[in-house]
Amino acid sequence: MNRRQFLKTGGVLAASTLLASPQLISRSHSARKLLVLGFDGMDPRIVRLLVEQGRLPAFRRLMERGTLQSMFSTDPPASPVAWASFITGLDPAGHGIFDFVHRDPENYLPHFAISEAEAPRRFLKLGSWKLPMEKGGIRLCREGKPFWNLLEEAGQDCTIFKIPSNYPPSPMERGRSIAGMGTPDITGDSYGVYTIFTTDEGEASRSFSAAKALFLIFDPQGAAESEIVGPPHPLKEEETLSLPLKVYWDKRHRTARLDVAGREILLAEGGVSPWIPLKFPLMPFKELPAMVRFQLLEAGERFRLYLSPLSLDPADPAQPICEPSDYGKELVHRYGRFHTLGLPADTKAFSDGTFDVQDFLSHSETILHESERIFAGELERFSSLSRGGMLFFYFSSVDQGSHMFWSLRDEGHPLHKPEERKRYGDPVENLYLRFDRILDRAMKGLPKGADLIVLSDHGFTTFRRKVNINTLLQRDGFLKLKSGYDLPVSLYEGALWGETQAYALGLNGLYLNLKGREGEGAVDPSERSRKVQELKTWLLSLKDPGNGAALVTKVTVPEREFSGPWMKRGPDIVVGFNDTYRIDNDSALGTLTPEGVKENRDRWSGDHCVDSRVVPALLMTSFPCKTNRAPVIWDLAPTILKLFSLTPPSEMRGKSLIEAR
Secondary structure (H helix, E strand, C coil), rough: CCCCCCCCCCCCCCCCCCCCCCHCCHHHCCCEEEEEEEEEECHHHHHHHHHHHCCCCCHHHHHHCCEEEECCCCCCCHHHHHHHHHHCCCCHHHHHHCCEEEEECCCCEEECCCCCEEECCCEEECCCCEECCCEEEEECCCCCCCCCHHHHHCCCCCEEECCCCCCCCCCCCCCCCEECCCCCCCCCCCCCCCEEEEECHHHHCCCCCCCEEEECCCCCCCEEEEEEEEECCCCCCCCCEEEEEEEEEEECCCEEEEEEEEEEEECCCCCCCCCEEEEEEECCCCCCEECCEEEEEEEEEEEEEEECCCCCCCCEEECCCCCCHHHHHHHHHHCCCCCCCCCCCCCHHHHHHCCCCCHHHHHEEEEEEHHHHHHHHHHHHHHHHCCEEEEEECCCCHHHHHHHHEEEECCCCCCCCCCHHHHHCCCHHHHHHHHHHHHHHHHCCCCCEEEEEECEEEECEEEEEEHHHHHHHHHHHCCCCCCCCCCEEEEHHEEEEECCEEEEECCCCCEEEEECCCCCCCHHHHHHHHHHHHHHHHHHEECCCCCEEEEEEECCCCCHHCCCCCCHHCCEEECCCCCEEEHHHHHHCEEEEECCCECCCCCCCCCCCCHHHCCEEEECCCCCCCCCCCHHHHHHHHHHHHCCCCCCCCCCCCCCCCCCC
């Protein structure tokens, strides 16, 4: 199943509030400043260990000044779910995000959970042209009112930099925001589609899940002509956008010159280019803007050139990613172009073998360096403001580095390579040390009296074994296949829906095939409660045939645990996998494979979409918090409101961790 998301624009459901009006805020709180740092994927256990070893001095200073706590994430502990709860103070049924992937119950097809597209439905055909007669758009699927809108209404200045589950960004009255996780490339893919230009015929003929491979033939002078392949032409049928690319290879000096978009780019082997703006011609006086960067992987015995996904240009975005719309231009003017893809590190290129370890490290460094540069500038701007307000700044590097480098720190992982560990050490641990320096900069840059919150959305664990829940459902009779179909097969091709009781989609979702809800439902609604209990017992009984370990250790039934108007979007059961286990990507998109449980030999070797108790989130504050209960990530929205002496709305599930200040 293609991972390309369906994009959509729109607004946020406005919730009624019990907000104190701006004029009721005392003068001492009108100038309050709060910095919130979102360190995606940072694990409190690793922080504590490195603090105890004396290797995180800034984290130690903050811990001694305020607090360091493990915090419960959501069920599931998936980034879009957890960050949506942070944003709104609601559980998944309140904000409507239950996974990375939801499904259309009518046809069972998966779709991206954060946003969805509304394509034009009426067109005018003029020869080969197909001109839309109405506007399409992109709708943010996260519901509930963001806490920063409440701060704005109370007169506070807010800047929200790349918070996940906010694409397209929800409207702001006086603040600024740029979208984060969920933002696609210009093809509409939320992970991005990269290109590899290569003289290796074998590599050029490979089948990639999220990449294009183009074979280069160099003439005797070391020149080759190719193209940058863009998305399908939105106004012409059966036509693809493209731009010419000319490559000159100096094999002796292991360098290359690239002629693209009227620019000459010189790269040494291993080098990474700056962002290059592109304009794909659509029609007279109309172009589709994008930006790319190149990385010269090899220029010796063979030639290999990586081209990043065609990203939205923050100076001229083809989709709405900024609020207000000119915020991206402001950032580019101050800091230069920067990554906009919601998950900026190209983990697929590493998993595919296009990148080796050093390539991915270099690639990741450019991303973190960009974030650090912008953070330093935005922190200085924020600290110099005479009025109060909040700055939220998000970093993705710990999360994406932990996903891709966990096998280097886990000797029991099937992909652990001692020679790589010896050469590269522990890149995950190195990221924590790097983030100590980021935190040090933040603490030194904040004005006296400002508050600081550091949080993650979840922690991390190793991912050694893949589980195909759909295969196991079929094995034990809950999912039926049509006669004549063998594994592997997709649900959409082989499922006998009339006799199927349950199916899995997304990273943690299990759905009943319910009559009256699913397009070809088989389970009577009167049997729903009993069937959910049967499946819960079944899940907790599943064992790994290789070692006898339990595959699932926590089962959450949303209707029993959550409350809110968007329950219908979610699964009937949230599956919490045991430590070291996670869903197989094939199962997550509806494919049954011959093996129900197998080794994970992918570079994606660490994960968090498991039993939430296994991967606690991090919470650090510069002020004391209540310690009579463990905090939950949805407690942060009401806590932030309390810091500004505002009354949290009654519909928020979270409870403030402080008294009014």
